[in-house]
Structures are given as structure tokens and as C-alpha cells.
Amino acid sequence: MKDATPQTVRSDPVRLAQYEAPNWLVEDVHLTFRLHPTATRVTSRIRFRPNPDSADRGFRLDGEDLKLLSASIDGRAVEPRIDAEGLSVDAPNDAFIWECEVEIDPKANTRLEGLYMSKGMYCTQCEAEGFRRITFYPDRPDVMAPFTVRIESDQPVMLSNGNPTASGDGWAEWHDPWPKPAYLFALVAGELRATSTTHRTSEGRDATLNVWVRPGDEDRTGYALDALKRSMEWDERVYGRAYDLEVFNLVAVDDFNMGAMENKGLNIFNSKYVLASPETATDRDYELIEGIVAHEYFHNWTGNRITCRDWFQLCLKEGLTVFRDKQFSGDVRGHAVKRIDDVLMLRARQFREDAGPLAHPVRPEEYVEINNFYTATVYEKGAEVIGMLRTLAGPEAYDRALTLYFDRHDGDAATIEDFFACFQEVTGNALTGFERWWSQAGTPRVTAVTHWSGDVLTLTLRQSTPATPGQPQKGPVWIPLATGVLSPDGKEVAPTQVLTLKTSEATFRLEGGIWRPSDGPAADPLPASVEPAPILSLNRGFSAPVILDRKVTDAERLILLAHDTDPFNRWEAGRQVAKEQLLRALDGGALDPAWFDALGRLVSDDSLEPAFRALALGLPSEDDIAQSLHDAGRTPDPARIHAIREDVLQGLAEAQAPLFRALVDALVTHGPYSPDAEAAGRRALRLRALDMLSRLDGGDAAAEVFATADNMTESLSALAILIRRGTGEAESGTFFTRWYDDPNTLDKWFSTVIGNAAPDEAVAVARRLTALPEFDPKTPNRFRSAVGALSANTAAFHHASGEGYRFLADWLIVLDPINPQTAARMTTAFETWRRYDGDRQGMMTDQLRRILATGPSRDVTEIATRLLGD
Numbered sequence: 001m002k003d004a005t006p007q008t009v010r011s012d013p014v015r016l017a018q019y020e021a022p023n024w025l026v027e028d029v030h031l032t033f034r035l036h037p038t039a040t041r042v043t044s045r046i047r048f049r050p051n052p053d054s055a056d057r058g059f060r061l062d063g064e065d066l067k068l069l070s071a072s073i074d075g076r077a078v079e080p081r082i083d084a085e086g087l088s089v090d091a092p093n094d095a096f097i098w099e100c101e102v103e104i105d106p107k108a109n110t111r112l113e114g115l116y117m118s119k120g121m122y123c124t125q126c127e128a129e130g131f132r133r134i135t136f137y138p139d140r141p142d143v144m145a146p147f148t149v150r151i152e153s154d155q156p157v158m159l160s161n162g163n164p165t166a167s168g169d170g171w172a173e174w175h176d177p178w179p180k181p182a183y184l185f186a187l188v189a190g191e192l193r194a195t196s197t198t199h200r201t202s203e204g205r206d207a208t209l210n211v212w213v214r215p216g217d218e219d220r221t222g223y224a225l226d227a228l229k230r231s232m233e234w235d236e237r238v239y240g241r242a243y244d245l246e247v248f249n250l251v252a253v254d255d256f257n258m259g260a261m262e263n264k265g266l267n268i269f270n271s272k273y274v275l276a277s278p279e280t281a282t283d284r285d286y287e288l289i290e291g292i293v294a295h296e297y298f299h300n301w302t303g304n305r306i307t308c309r310d311w312f313q314l315c316l317k318e319g320l321t322v323f324r325d326k327q328f329s330g331d332v333r334g335h336a337v338k339r340i341d342d343v344l345m346l347r348a349r350q351f352r353e354d355a356g357p358l359a360h361p362v363r364p365e366e367y368v369e370i371n372n373f374y375t376a377t378v379y380e381k382g383a384e385v386i387g388m389l390r391t392l393a394g395p396e397a398y399d400r401a402l403t404l405y406f407d408r409h410d411g412d413a414a415t416i417e418d419f420f421a422c423f424q425e426v427t428g429n430a431l432t433g434f435e436r437w438w439s440q441a442g443t444p445r446v447t448a449v450t451h452w453s454g455d456v457l458t459l460t461l462r463q464s465t466p467a468t469p470g471q472p473q474k475g476p477v478w479i480p481l482a483t484g485v486l487s488p489d490g491k492e493v494a495p496t497q498v499l500t501l502k503t504s505e506a507t508f509r510l511e512g513g514i515w516r517p518s519d520g521p522a523a524d525p526l527p528a529s530v531e532p533a534p535i536l537s538l539n540r541g542f543s544a545p546v547i548l549d550r551k552v553t554d555a556e557r558l559i560l561l562a563h564d565t566d567p568f569n570r571w572e573a574g575r576q577v578a579k580e581q582l583l584r585a586l587d588g589g590a591l592d593p594a595w596f597d598a599l600g601r602l603v604s605d606d607s608l609e610p611a612f613r614a615l616a617l618g619l620p621s622e623d624d625i626a627q628s629l630h631d632a633g634r635t636p637d638p639a640r641i642h643a644i645r646e647d648v649l650q651g652l653a654e655a656q657a658p659l660f661r662a663l664v665d666a667l668v669t670h671g672p673y674s675p676d677a678e679a680a681g682r683r684a685l686r687l688r689a690l691d692m693l694s695r696l697d698g699g700d701a702a703a704e705v706f707a708t709a710d711n712m713t714e715s716l717s718a719l720a721i722l723i724r725r726g727t728g729e730a731e732s733g734t735f736f737t738r739w740y741d742d743p744n745t746l747d748k749w750f751s752t753v754i755g756n757a758a759p760d761e762a763v764a765v766a767r768r769l770t771a772l773p774e775f776d777p778k779t780p781n782r783f784r785s786a787v788g789a790l791s792a793n794t795a796a797f798h799h800a801s802g803e804g805y806r807f808l809a810d811w812l813i814v815l816d817p818i819n820p821q822t823a824a825r826m827t828t829a830f831e832t833w834r835r836y837d838g839d840r841q842g843m844m845t846d847q848l849r850r851i852l853a854t855g856p857s858r859d860v861t862e863i864a865t866r867l868l869g870d
């Protein structure tokens, strides 16, 4: 019996350039689990065969924190050499059978990687490298095999991947015929209840769909189950991809590091993204549930049937699957509003990441801990890259390229190059030059200068990408800018056309309503009626994830805000005006009353969707303003940004008081709650108006909404509004008492109370709440709701006292030995430290050094070191 007790754990980087094919491939895997909370036995029987693509016959298996009880090769006992990360043993020259038995302790597993327990239930998380905590195995995505699993336990429900094959008292067997890498392995056992339906696939097979939850939660499963069925239908209709097993199981667990996991045939979800009822879930929760259920389901093809050769190719499954889930959500909920929401998130998270010390390419070239690369860049920028490929290739060529990809690579562990080759093939190599999007980090800046001769409009575009860590020099990327042109009175004179900037600089000329490269042949001028200069609507629909730098007058922006036919750019024009007004106010300037009027007209325009009007009413966040100041070479003062932004909101509330009152009254929803996009949009607009109104009535109307709300969307927004006004104490108590026993809803209480507390009080509030017995750092959702809410409360986190930084670091030091993955993720809250003044920079870097001085996990060490940049 041998312990793989950690001696030295790897701290040097893994490099893409050093990829080597595996020495051994796996024919099939048989696993038996004898479940026990502290001493689970796992026996494995694995048939290995030599990989013809590798000459090396060395045999090594990954394994961490495993107690090896016995091992044999072809039935003969062997004594492997065990180290902190696995074992090696002399293997035969040809195919052989490896068998071993290990013991693991699921109850002690607070990392939530491998096999662990959540509220008495056994569950697994194997992406990225959790399987090596279950048994010894070649734990890398390019080793794919069919799995047969037997589970023995006293738990009533026992699930694994694939189809159920047999079961009896205290045991169940599963077989997954689809070869898969170990990161897609899953097992669940517990007292669970299913809500079920069936789906007949477009290929004529029947599949049973089950959503499994703990007893008592069954009445909150309907929405997720329906979203699953709709996702299956959508993937059949839009991508021609059907489901391929007899059963699809989806299980909700309360303790989970991420949102959800696409294990083959057995998706495991953070319960926050499954359970929904009108009383407990907000409109946003419903939307996220729908999107995440779709995301995980879509992985069945983009991720599972075709997986990644190595973890550097992560964006191949994630960028593509995020793009697909966004297409789905846009189809369901409306593309314009969805795009605005997505871009808000992209800018808040990915642009911020790209602008800081953690910037990395969509396909990174090295990592120390792969779990640190499940980032906004890999996911969100990765999805933008797919979106640009679709724009450049056109929708039909995109469809053909995807069909080719599915046909050619089904069953493979593929690379980005494999995927891109399919686009090259269907477009006749038209996209050569696009590749830099996944190798180069940083958000490109595009400056646009126009010239109007009276009848010819020229547009000169220039691009540059700032240096990022490890990449001082950048080259040009392909930037597809969807562009339209409006006359000065707001009529569209040239419809959307995609101008692609492929070099550092290019000029285009608009002639006869058509854009051509300026060295192309001349054509008819624009109609003479277009005078003075026409107005450009650039990067419509946010066709490229870039920062546009262009001198545009407020008057032009107000015309775009009122008339642009592209809803995204209409919103964007309003956003830019708002940002400039805020920046002006920060410099002590007066606000332009025309802005309030324009906003008032837009928000009261009943011909527009309420969800769009709600978005138009949102001002840039404090973090967004801080980044804009930093980009302009200035040092943001978070306290002042908070105060001025609040003043501007107050001014807007006063200027448009009757409108906000009217909206609060008119948009009351009658009848039973429905989470559909239309009803959610009406609530969103009403609640924005309610926030405005609370600045005039001291929160009376919000208190009334809180008292009478029959749904969580209104209760929670009203509570947030009252806390922001400093008057929500009673309501906060009511909420806590009501939802005390409901973990996901109590999480909302933690995040709302801390996230909306005043900058001078928030840290004290957060310290008080994290001292409550209900705060348990072992549960990632609770930790994120409390500690994460403080770091998202910008003015509180960056309080001049440095207490926000200290609070976060105190808790990260507690969390890291419990759960390094979540601790590392939350350490990224310090990523903006270089934006701020010397005092704040000093306080933030002191906290990062203090964390490093504790000798933290590989996960946190990598993040803190990269943040410091030394």
C-alpha cells in the first residue's frame, strides 16, 4: 500500500510548443466504485495499446492524493514508482491490461475536483484534471475511450455517463459507448428525484431527459427541463446535430466551482443554474438557466463528440459553444437586446482582462495551472472570434464549414488549426491572415477618420494593439466592421456593409451607396441631397471586439441615438453620450440638457421594446468609467466616480420625474408571473424607473414594491434599491428570515446587502455578514455571494482606507487551502491595480505579496505572480 503524498508539485509552465502525442492509447475502461464517504474504493481495468504515432513506450499515469492498494499488469502484481503527480512502471512492449485499486476520501475533498460530497450526495468534477484524483489514468484530453462503470453504494440513485445497462439492490452499471477523454467522466449518487420527459430526435431515436434534484426541489425543475428540450430541437434544426444516447441526465448540486459541466450524458450543474420558481428566481436567473442548459447541451457535439487535443485548444470547445449558445439565446429572446447584454459583459470582463496583467491570447501558449485559463478571453473573446469568422465567411459558408468540421472530426481530439482548415476549404483559402486573432492578446484599437468632399465620403481606418505581458510587439488583425451611413436628418443612405481592415491602415470610399477600397474604380457619388457630411454608423452589431476611437460630436451621437437602424449602435450612441457626460461632470462641467431630453424621448418611445429601453437607461458602471479615465492617461478616483455618478443619476431622476413615475405605474405586470423575454423586459424597465424614482421619494415606491411583490425579480431589485438609499434595514431582515432555509436565495441576500452597501460602510457590513454562522467558505456560491460582492462594489473595494483590499485578501488566505481553484479565480479582482494612484497600488500589491507570503496553492501563486508582473 502506497501513499502518493505530495512532495513537490509542478510549478514550471506547460507549453503548447512542447506537445507530444501520448505513448499509449486506451481501448476501454472498466471502473468499479465502492462508495464510502471517507474511504471510497475505486478499481480500474484499462486496456492499453501502443500509440502508432509515438515511438516512446515509457508508461506513466497521472494520479494525485490517491492511496494505491494494488496494481497489476496482465494479471501480474507490479510495484509502480509513485510521486506527487502520478506513477510510472515498466510496461510490456505491446497491448496490456492495467488493473489497480485505490482508496480516496470524498468527504475531505473541499477542492471540489475529483469525487466529492455535496450535502450527503456523491458527485464528480473532472475538468480539467480532476480524474487523476479518482484513479491513476492518462488524464489528458487526447486519450479517448469508452467507459463501463459499476457503482456500489447504499444511495438510492446511482448515475454515470452513457446508458444504464443493469442495476440491482445497492448497485448500478452504466456503459458509455462514445469514446471520451477522462475529463468528461462523471458519477453521481444520492437521494435524488427526477423530473422527466422524452425527446424523439430528428434521427428518430427516443431519449429520456431527467433533471435530478434533492427531494423538495422538484417543483423548481420545469424551466431547466424545458430549456433542455428546446436546446435539443434547436441544435437539430440549426446545426443538424442530434442527441446520441438513450438518456440525458442533468443533476443539480449545491457545491460547485463553476456554472455547470458537460460530462457525456450526465451534465452536472451548480443548482443556482437549474432551480427556478417565480418566488425564488429572478428574470436574470431564468435567462442564465436557459443559456447554460443550452451551453452544456451544445457541448455534446462541440466538446464531447469532437474534443480538444490539449488544453491550449480550450477555446475550440468553449469559444464555439459560447457562440452557439448566444445564437440560441438570441433566437429565443431577441438578437438586439442579447447582443447589447453580451457586449456589456464582454467589455466589463474580457476587455478588462485584456487591458491588465492577466492578458493572454484566446489560445494561450503556456500555463502553470490550466484551471486558471477558464477565462473571459477563452470563452467570450473566443466566441467573438467564431462570430467574426461567420461574418467574414458569410452564413452559408459558415454552415458548410461547420458541417465539414463535424463530418471530418467526429470522434477526434482536434486543434484550432483543424477547425480553421474547414473554413479555409469552403472559402478557397479566403481567410488566410485571420489566424492572429487566437495568437495575439490585447484589444485592438481602431481609429476612424472621415473626410467629406461634398459628394464623396472617405473613411480611413487604422489599427493598433497595445503590448501585453510577453507580447511587446503586435501585428494587424482582420477587423470586420459592419458599417452603415445616415444622412444628417437621420435617414439611412447606405445600408450595412462589412468593411474589413486587414492591415495597419486602409481607406474606403463611399460611392453610389457602396463602399470600395479607395484605390478601386470610381463610381457614382452619393445623392446630392446628402449635405452636410453624412453620419457614420460603425461596427454595427459590434461586429468586431475592438475599441473604436473616433471624434464624434454629441449632436451626431444624438442623431444615431434617435435614428440608427441598427439597434446595437443606437444603444451604443446613447452609451457614448452618457460616458462623455459623466467624464465632463467629473471635470466639474455641466451636463447637456439635450442628453436628458434625448434619453427621455427614447425611454418613453412605446414603439421600442421595453428591454431595449431599460438598457438605454443604464449608465456606464463605475469600473467602466475608471477604465476610460485610465485609457485617457488619467488616474481614476473611485470615491469621486461614485459620487458624481450618483449626482448624475439624481439629475436625470429630477429632469424626467414624471416619466419615471408613469413607467412605474404603467408597467405593472398583471396575471401570473412569466419569465419570457417580453415580460422580463417590462419588469426591467419598470425597475430601472423605480430606482430613479427612489432618488426622489426616499424609497417609498420601492418599499411598496417590496411589500407586494409576488416574484423574486421585483423583491430583490426593490431590496437593492432600498439598501442603496440606506433605508432597507427592515426589508433586509424580512428577506433573511423568509429565505433563511433556501441556500440559493440566501446567497442573493448576501450579495445584495454587501454589493449595494455605501462605500464607507460596505467593508464593515461584509465583515459582519461573513461572521454569521450562515457564511461557510466551503460553499463556493456563498463565498462568491459575500466576498465577491464586496470586490464588485467598486467604490467600497477601492476605499481609500485599503480595508476592501484587506478584507478580500483575508478571505482568500482562508479559502486557498480549502478550495484553490475558486480562491485563484477571485484573486483576479486585483487585476486593475495599475489603473490607480500610488497609495492604492501600494495597498493592493501589499495584499498580493501578503497572500504569496503564505505559500499558497499553485493556482493562487500563478495568478498573484502574474498580477504583480514580477
Ligand code: 0A1
Pocket: 125, 127, 128, 257, 258, 259, 260, 261, 262, 295, 296, 318, 371, 374
Ligand atoms: N466546461 C464547463 C465549465 C467548467 C470549466 C472548468 C471547470 O473546472 C476547472 C469546471 C467546469 C463549461 O464550459 O460549461
Ligand code: ZN
Pocket: 295, 299, 317, 318, 321
Ligand atoms: Zn463550456
